[in-house]
Amino acid sequence: MSLDPARLAPMANAIRALSMDAVQAANSGHPGMPMGMADVATVLWSQFLKFDPAAPDWADRDRFVLSAGHGSMLIYSLLHLSGYAQPTMEDIRNFRQLGSPCAGHPENFLLPGVECTTGPLGQGLAMAVGMAMAERHLNALFGDDLVDHRTWVIAGDGCLMEGINHEAIGLAGHLKLGRLNVLWDDNNITIDGETDLSTSEDIKARYAATGWHVAECDGHDFADIARALEEAAADDRPSLVACKTVIGKGAPNKQGTSATHGAALGEDEVAAARETLGWDAEPFVIPEDILADWRSTGERGRDAHGAWESRVDGSEHKDEFQRRMAGELPHGDASKDYIASLVENPAKVATRKASEMALAEINSRLPDTIGGSADLTGSNNTKAGGIEAMTADDYSGRYVYYGIREFGMAAAMNGMALHGGVIPYGGTFLVFTDYARGAIRLSALQEARVIYVMTHDSIGLGEDGPTHQPVEHLASLRAMPNLLVMRPADAVETAECWEIALRNATRPSILALSRQGLPQMRLEAVDGNLSEKGGYRIKAAETERRVVIVASGSELHVAAECAAKLEEQGIGAEVVSMVSTELFEEQDESYQADLLPADVFKVSIEAGSTFGWDRYVGSDGLKIGLDRFGASAPAGDLFEKFGFTADAIVPQILNKIKA
């Protein structure tokens, strides 16, 4: 299609009409952004974006990310108009209503064509960085024939003002992700009013300082937009295109103001906009010629898709490429031998070290992994199995030096996982999940297989003190839906947890790992993965069981020591390793009741907040934990000070069961 305004303008107005009408019908939503960016989006989709509406999951499609997710009617309009099966016009009519895939913000799990969930500002762009990384990596492995696409982003001022933007563009600039193009809706408006209420930044200069190419255009001039996108596509650096736009363009009395940002325009203004735009059609009706022009936009992509399918069929890499893009693990159970060797040679190791040992196995056998750390490589033990750095000169590397960018790392991993073909894992200290939490939540919501290697998981990190010691973090993460939190107690459980994390294709995992060395608890060979049930009995009572001690991670051996002391006194004591409360909750009631019977006294031991442990020990039970901030001292002194020793705990148990 040419850049003829006579054809493009009505196409853009179709977006405007759908957006304002859907928001008006819902009496809720954000018309300003879709109306402001309608012209830019029309040029992008009709001239540049490589997509095939009939195959939303085509591996080599361009990725389109609406980072300014509140403008969701823009992407719903684009998907519908260009001919995706979803959303239907009925879906759009039901914008923001229960059951419609046209949710308030775009959700990757509701609509094919929505590459990622957006709405929490800044994260869409940061995920796009991960998508662009995955693309270059797979391109380096499989070549241009199979992998050769771009990542396009539409972002607003909010996305650029959030801190994560700095981390994301720093990483993208450093890795010279030239396939990443960000179209900035430069409209000078935020919710509170004009941007100069809160910022005086020269955004273009900042991007340039971070290694980006910067272009600009009049966001309402089709030819100028096309020129700028052309320029962006041609540059080998990531590009920012500042698209000067008028928010709510077309709403004559409100455009250019924050009044169009987050509320329905009102019936009068919608009518006035119809007048201004020359849009005669009824709400939710698109004139046939305009719809036909929109439907033709998918042609380029359909052809390209066909050619690509032929290349895949002819490729020697076909099976492996398809396996990876499907997110399937290779056949075979490599972990069995490895775990057997651990059981045969018990050793005292920190679980972060055990994770490194497991990763050495995994990375050498599973080419899908891309590891990294937010500048704590040696502490998180994340570089293992001979993998080398991914750099701007060599994208085939499988280790990312993310820099001191926890949030950016987590979001990039989300983008990689959603792109497909790779399984990202990355490390920092458990306490700094606080910095990345917004992205961890999006891993969970988006059902993305991202593996968080979170070391230094308690006061056991010692001297660095309270700012670095997690206390409430296990509880706070366990409260999050669809997130697997696993805290292994030794090298065997660590290997099992890695296996579980890799196998869980639709949820993220957090591995909470110790800094300090831990004795091996698992000394017997077993069939299967004991951690898989979340909690399991690791020591049975020698006589009638009167106490069950539940513990996780670095406190499991303390629990075992307590049990031994109790048994010495003739008190039958069992120990349950609670590797993952989420997995334990998924077991049937009889399994749970067998492990944690109602009529036996129960104790929990975990060097973190006791919040949430009542559900396992009951109101009469004993919760050994830490409900205050930690302190700076060697780890042993802290465990002593805060009472995580058998000597401190056993008398409390005796007190309770004798009372």
Place this chain on the structure above:
Amino acid sequence: MSLDPARLAPMANAIRALSMDAVQAANSGHPGMPMGMADVATVLWSQFLKFDPAAPDWADRDRFVLSAGHGSMLIYSLLHLSGYAQPTMEDIRNFRQLGSPCAGHPENFLLPGVECTTGPLGQGLAMAVGMAMAERHLNALFGDDLVDHRTWVIAGDGCLMEGINHEAIGLAGHLKLGRLNVLWDDNNITIDGETDLSTSEDIKARYAATGWHVAECDGHDFADIARALEEAAADDRPSLVACKTVIGKGAPNKQGTSATHGAALGEDEVAAARETLGWDAEPFVIPEDILADWRSTGERGRDAHGAWESRVDGSEHKDEFQRRMAGELPHGDASKDYIASLVENPAKVATRKASEMALAEINSRLPDTIGGSADLTGSNNTKAGGIEAMTADDYSGRYVYYGIREFGMAAAMNGMALHGGVIPYGGTFLVFTDYARGAIRLSALQEARVIYVMTHDSIGLGEDGPTHQPVEHLASLRAMPNLLVMRPADAVETAECWEIALRNATRPSILALSRQGLPQMRLEAVDGNLSEKGGYRIKAAETERRVVIVASGSELHVAAECAAKLEEQGIGAEVVSMVSTELFEEQDESYQADLLPADVFKVSIEAGSTFGWDRYVGSDGLKIGLDRFGASAPAGDLFEKFGFTADAIVPQILNKIKA
């Protein structure tokens, strides 16, 4: 003191010696930064910083923030050498040991002279922005005679790479905080190695793009350092001084590498450094002449402090200024009449609106508050009581347009609260506590009176959908030590919560507020603040109590509806409003047991994660909550869908008590 290197060099070497020796003794810590920045710090403290070691809490002192908190031996050395009562040399010998105030990272609650807790990277600088805002604000109110000081920051590459840096400097640049000077330890090294592993950014250009003045110097040339600091002090924009340094300077075999960053140098290298530095003294011994030079650095400040005391004594503002700097509230109980008027005129209002109503009262009577929002002013209802914007042209304003910078806002509020003289509050959506969580944790750890106005506190926000609907957030925040989470149910409780938040001078508060309108629950006048006990009985059973329903916030009226239906069937049902679990936990056992008796069936209702509610309803109780992500739809539809209605809940209660 002159810039004579013959005197300054030994002073700087005293820092180096103390730092490497303390880290060596602890066999843990970070010698690289203190050794690298010793020369810069010596110039700053001897020539520029306004401080009086005898009066660490002098209101008009310059604030010194060691944002790169891992280099804690730098500030411990400076405080000790310049003559603060603490830390003693014994404290330094016990660096990183249990009980020493010389913790792994500097803690504001352990040492006078440590203005804020640092270690979580980026936050020190961001708190310094808040300190500089408070200074300019108080200066605008009280004049140069009483308030006229600077904020100096030492920051490393990590502080600058974190996302929060972007938010912090954007705010500082916009507000033209010329009294803020950041000395960047530009050493090209991070933990993982050289900075070019992970970044290619032109940091100076980025700061310039954000409205900062940028200077640079050779960080090992005293005259050049002084020139650059002079230049920074003279400019009316915030300044970044890039101090080119060698990490671990003085350790001949390791300097300039990441090996000096986070581990003891080793005895051989310490000995070699002594040689290189010409430092003959034993560990923890400072030669008398060098110590005398250090002790003389406090003279300028001592004189300035004396002159300032005289000015305060002569000031008409003396009492008010001292009251504010002491963090005391004015006398009188203004809230009593206001709450009485609410009880007399019950109305259905959203608690965010109720918060605005309370704020109108507070802001008009309490001049200490500085409000704001991260670009959600109209949604958070935070601008009330006629307060106007704080701008670069008028710092006397009491409302901050923080922009889309949740983390930066929270950190700035920490800085303001720690500076003293102001009580900051700021708003965003509750779900975006995820973005600010690192700073919320530092509010709690630092015992800072920061008030978080977190609106849209459940699925009750409706159409915006799961990315904007908090689910796990109440639980995750309740798990955090020393944080008051309050979720009021109506306008009366909201006013009570504001009163509690203001009165709690040593802990931060989170007010979780509804978007949707809520019926007034409190219809009777009472003496005192019922919310103060965290939970209280709002409805007694009409007959023998068989059910106790505990609920918070927007679910309290649902609980009351359930109770009414139960009473209709002759089942005595009580309702407990659980405004704050933290406050409830502080009550004595008999109070708790009276409200939540062991032998009565208990139900909890809260539109969020059930995680943590077992402790109140027991294992036999019923927890009504939401353990999945929400959905996009009108609020009423969502409460219906997820079962937060009396019709859905009462049958479950009947089922249980009849079983």
